[in-house]
Amino acid sequence: MRQIVLDTETTGLNPRSGDRIIEIGCVELIDRRLTGNNFHHYINPERDSEEGALAVHGLTTEFLSDKPKFAEIVDEFRDYISGAEVVIHNAPFDVGFLDAELKRVEMPLFKDHVGGILDTLQQAKELHPGKRNSLDALCDRYGVSNAHRTLHGALLDAELLAEVYLAMTRGQNSLSMDLGGQDADSDGIALEVVAIADILLQPATAEELAEHELLMQSLDKEVKGQCLWRAAVN
Template sequence: MRQIVLDTETTGLNPRSGDRIIEVGCVEIINRRLTGNNFHTYINPERDSEEGALAVHGLTTEFLSDKPKFAEIANELRDYVSGAEIIIHNAPFDLAFLDAEFKRLSFPRFADHVGEITDTLVQAKEMHPGKRNSLDALCDRYGISNAHRALHGALLDAELLAEVYLAMTRGQNSLTIDLAVAETATVSDMVLENAPMADIIVMQASEDECAEHEALLDRLDKEVKGASIWRATPGN
């Protein structure tokens, strides 16, 4: 299953009054694993950011002046998200801007190019009613460090949201698989035959697998805000 966590930064709050997208950040998840195949670009909006928006993202007109216009990155973005489930926090905001940009290019609306769209803000409100469910609040709730988030950035926020989404939905897939196995498996299916020790082949972890294991431990350390038990216990 391919999922794309998406975030945008904009010149203001209202695409109907001419506000534009200035940054798009996307993080790819396949089978609940971050792939590193991300999409990120700054965009020249051909207008200034409103004062309030500039204070949030810090992307000045001068910085964006030599960046590509949305029309120059639109096809690459469409190809990247094509058919995937799109995960957005407060989806109506980002979709309104994406639809406005696509409309300028006579493209169908954004949702027509992708699979389903999941709004993590809606999910969070259902899971934590009556509580704050901003991205910062969810990072705190799930032990995900956002100390490096001095300003909003589309790719940084998408990376944080990807970690939040995986934490929010942890166990859902494995539970579904377990139930399916329980319904279809017989006793004979679940009995493992004993094999002589001589027939057991020991496979050593590759360098890539070791690196992936260390990355997993790093994420666990971040979630518990310190050293996880797997690093604290000798031999693990």
């Protein structure tokens, strides 16, 4: 499965008022593994960034003045994303800008070039309702180091999001003894996220299943009905 983790930086917040994309950063995942086949371009937006946006990304008009325009990189970008599932944090924002840029060069909407769009912000809200789910907050929650992130950058943020996405969707943690490196819980046990593909699944033996059934019957008897475990799996 081919996935592209994508981020953009822009001159402001609203493509409908003329704000433009100034940077696109993408990293490629194949079968949930980073390939190193990245896509990254700074783009001349032919306008200044708003003051608030400039404070976020630090990409000045002077720096961007000799960079290619979107029309000059769009074919390379389209070929790179073609058919992939694209992973974006707060997808409506980036897709809105990409659609506006594609419309300017008379090309189909972003969704028509890709195999699907996955919004990690929506996914995080479902996993962690009521909590902060910004990229920085998710980096903290999943132990992804963003200490080198002083300003926003599309490629850097795409790399961080790829790590967060992989951690957020693995679904299982392994425990390892704390050797003073990674963050640990109050018992000194460090949480290490591992890929499901790396976990050896050992089916229960007939004897173990029989013992389990006896335990379930005992629990059913204690609650005078069906225990919570049976209700959950049924």
